[in-house]
Amino acid sequence: MFKSPISVSAYSMDNTISISNLERHFQRGEMDVWALRGINLTIASGEFVALVGPSGSGKSTLLNLLGGLDRPSSGELWVAGLPLHDADGKARTAHRRHRVGFIFQSFNLLPRLTAVENVAIPLTLAGVSPAERTARAAAMLQKVGLGQRLDHYPAELSGGEQQRTAVARALIHGPSLILADEPTGNMDSTTGAEVMALLQALNKEQGITLVVVTHDADVAAYADRVVHLKDGQVAELTVNNPPSPVTEEHSSATGNALSANNAQSRLSLADTVRSAFRNLGRRPVRNVLTAAGVLIGIITLVAMVSFGVGVQREVQRNFETVGLENIFVSPTYDEAALDSFDPFAPPQPKQALTPEIVEKLRAIPGVTAVTPELQLPNGVDLTLTLAGESLPVRVSSDMGERNFRFGGASEPLAGQLFGDGENAGVVLTSGLADRLLAEGQDYADLVGQSVVLTAKLPRGESQDFPSTVVGVRDSFSSRTIDLGLGETEAVLTWWYNQPDILETQGYDMVIVRAESLGLVTAVSAAIQELDLEAQSLETILDAANQVLSLLQALLGSVGALALLVAALGVANTMMMAIYERTREIGVLKALGAAPGEIRLLFTTEAALIGLIGGVFGLIFGTLLGRLVDWVAHRYLINEGVTGVGHLSVVPPWLAVGALVFAALIGLLAGLYPAARAARLDPVQALRHE
Ligand code: ADP
Ligand code: MG
Numbered sequence: 001m002f003k004s005p006i007s008v009s010a011y012s013m014d015n016t017i018s019i020s021n022l023e024r025h026f027q028r029g030e031m032d033v034w035a036l037r038g039i040n041l042t043i044a045s046g047e048f049v050a051l052v053g054p055s056g057s058g059k060s061t062l063l064n065l066l067g068g069l070d071r072p073s074s075g076e077l078w079v080a081g082l083p084l085h086d087a088d089g090k091a092r093t094a095h096r097r098h099r100v101g102f103i104f105q106s107f108n109l110l111p112r113l114t115a116v117e118n119v120a121i122p123l124t125l126a127g128v129s130p131a132e133r134t135a136r137a138a139a140m141l142q143k144v145g146l147g148q149r150l151d152h153y154p155a156e157l158s159g160g161e162q163q164r165t166a167v168a169r170a171l172i173h174g175p176s177l178i179l180a181d182e183p184t185g186n187m188d189s190t191t192g193a194e195v196m197a198l199l200q201a202l203n204k205e206q207g208i209t210l211v212v213v214t215h216d217a218d219v220a221a222y223a224d225r226v227v228h229l230k231d232g233q234v235a236e237l238t239v240n241n242p243p244s245p246v247t248e249e250h251s252s253a254t255g256n257a258l259s260a261n262n263a264q265s266r267l268s269l270a271d272t273v274r275s276a277f278r279n280l281g282r283r284p285v286r287n288v289l290t291a292a293g294v295l296i297g298i299i300t301l302v303a304m305v306s307f308g309v310g311v312q313r314e315v316q317r318n319f320e321t322v323g324l325e326n327i328f329v330s331p332t333y334d335e336a337a338l339d340s341f342d343p344f345a346p347p348q349p350k351q352a353l354t355p356e357i358v359e360k361l362r363a364i365p366g367v368t369a370v371t372p373e374l375q376l377p378n379g380v381d382l383t384l385t386l387a388g389e390s391l392p393v394r395v396s397s398d399m400g401e402r403n404f405r406f407g408g409a410s411e412p413l414a415g416q417l418f419g420d421g422e423n424a425g426v427v428l429t430s431g432l433a434d435r436l437l438a439e440g441q442d443y444a445d446l447v448g449q450s451v452v453l454t455a456k457l458p459r460g461e462s463q464d465f466p467s468t469v470v471g472v473r474d475s476f477s478s479r480t481i482d483l484g485l486g487e488t489e490a491v492l493t494w495w496y497n498q499p500d501i502l503e504t505q506g507y508d509m510v511i512v513r514a515e516s517l518g519l520v521t522a523v524s525a526a527i528q529e530l531d532l533e534a535q536s537l538e539t540i541l542d543a544a545n546q547v548l549s550l551l552q553a554l555l556g557s558v559g560a561l562a563l564l565v566a567a568l569g570v571a572n573t574m575m576m577a578i579y580e581r582t583r584e585i586g587v588l589k590a591l592g593a594a595p596g597e598i599r600l601l602f603t604t605e606a607a608l609i610g611l612i613g614g615v616f617g618l619i620f621g622t623l624l625g626r627l628v629d630w631v632a633h634r635y636l637i638n639e640g641v642t643g644v645g646h647l648s649v650v651p652p653w654l655a656v657g658a659l660v661f662a663a664l665i666g667l668l669a670g671l672y673p674a675a676r677a678a679r680l681d682p683v684q685a686l687r688h689e
Pocket of ligand 1: 035058060
């Protein structure tokens with residue numbers, strides 16, 4: 001006897017079945033059920049055997065053992081040299097797939113597949129191409145007399161037609177053994193006789209071994225031999241016809257290419273995906289709702305991450321226009337001094353930004369420009385008078401407000417703006433300039449004009465400061481001016497009544513521009529040696545990026561949470577699908593589907609639910625981002641801010657990542673249900689209603 005069950009020779013040799021002392025024992029709660037108690041039987045290759053006996057006598061149990069759907073408790077069962085009693089799951093799957101054709105009482109056709117597709121299932125499992133299997137299935141249906149019913153669904157076929165379709169399916173892969181469990185049990189006697197005649201013809205013409213379970217004496221009469229079972233034992237053997245000799249021709253007819261040569265064949269990925277799509281289509285509403293869970297998660301994820309990416313890019317772009325070579329220098333303060341007893345005393349800097357220090361900063365090698373900044377206190381009430389027109393104004397607070405606006409530093413509309421190191425006079429914002437223009441004047445006419453700034457103390461005392469308009473810059477503000485350093489110092493000196501204010505308090509901030517980005521670190525270090533604080537835009541940008549990344553991570557996790565919920569939905573849907581399709585899983589297993597293939601089918605379905613949710617989530621998420629973008633632009637334009645880029649950006653990595661992530665969520669959610677489906681016991685699954 002052959003010990004190697006999958007060797008090619010094992011399939012082409014004599015198909016004798018020999019059974020000795022075969023027992024099958026079930027434990028049902030406390031009760032022991034002996035379905036088979038020591039069967040001894042030999043079935044010759046090409047023989048037609050009927051298994052008869054009362055209900056519960058063990059007929060189905062024996063048939064399932066012959067088909068490798070079940071394992072005996074003890075005894076031996078050899079089929080064509082294969083020790084089935086001792087075969088592992090893989091070998092039993094191969095046995096079903098290559099040697100056995102099953103026919104069931106209730107036909108067990110898959111309702112969503114046409115007759116041709118049902119017949120082609122074993123070929124699909126064997127990885128045969130769609131064109132070839134359709135042709136072969138159609139030819140087989142022709143053979144069983146159903147050439148006119150190829151594209152009919154099972155529900156459109158009569159019982160006899162359904163069973164003939166099932167016969168065609170059992171034959172399609174060229175099995176050497178057909179196992180039929182009460183094949184005529186659901187038919188009237190005429191139709192039953194037709195089906196039996198068909199099976200008998202197959203047995204006679206092709207030499208296929210045929211084992212048919214029946215309790216119908218008329219059906220048993222077709223067989224060569226009738227085996228009577230009673231209480232799990234062979235009670236009687238009746239010989240109807242002498243066993244027909246199996247000719248070489250016959251046995252070669254059953255040695256079909258599929259069973260002999262395609263031992264390694266398997267379900268193709270294309271068929272897996274096709275089948276998954278089809279199965280999803282069976283429950284469209286449920287699956288769409290499940291996918292919607294994923295969709296919502298992906299929308300959140302995509303919209304939020306894209307917004308984070310867009311904002312980050314805009315910030316980066318604006319920082320770059322201002323210039324990453326800028327270093328912001330501010331005074332440092334003594335921790336101890338800040339803790340002083342008098343909370344109202346102005347904080348004394350450890351090192352003030354005095355004009356002397358500014359000169360030292362200018363002297364640092366690699367520094368190209370030094371711009372001191374001085375601010376007026378909030379309470380200063382300023383009025384600007386130009387050619388007899390007086391308007392209340394406010395002074396822009398620092399270089400940030402002047403230059404760091406969305407869209408970057410702007411060109412002057414007239415005259416010049418405050419640049420590196422130079423700021424004297426007054427720069428008007430366009431909104432303010434508009435109010436000062438006389439009939440027929442343009443901005444250029446304002447440049448060079450004398451103005452008077454009147455500062456007023458809360459007590460009512462006031463002081464005039466003469467100055468000159470040096471330029472006009474674009475801004476929506478209608479009351480902001482940029483004020484030169486000299487003018488600011490003059491106002492401050494008067495305000496605090498402190499002539500040496502710069503020498504004692506110093507500037508508020510100094511902007512130092514390094515010659516190149518590469519020198520920023522060295523210049524910063526030199527500044528810090530003067531006991532000053534130096535912050536480059538790069539360090540600020542890093543901090544901003546960190547905050548934005550954190551924000552993105554936070555927003556992203558909201559989406560991730562939604563996806564977690566969606567994953568539970570997918571798992572639930574798959575559990576339901578598996579419950580509903582338990583019987584179908586049993587059929588597929590009987591037809592030779594390996595557990596791995598069942599698992600693959602269901603994980604693919606789950607991944608597809610995720611992917612479908614992901615595709616629509618990506619589309620809607622992108623649209624949502626666009627919408628937010630549009631609303632934000634509307635708002636910014638209303639506020640007078642222009643030149644802002646897209647605030648919501650979906651880079652390719654986000655699109656691909658979202659889809660992969662969605663599919664992965666589905667797949668992971670489907671793993672457990674699919675593993676359950678793969679583990680289902682085929683006999684139990686086939687019994688499932
Ligand atoms: P038949 O097909 O001849 O009607 P079966 O082979 O289905 O009978 O069953 C034989 C006996 O084994 C019956 O008593 C049945 O209840 C029992 N049996 C079959 N399968 C199981 C099972 N999975 N668990 C417990 N008992 C079972
Ligand atoms: Mg039965």
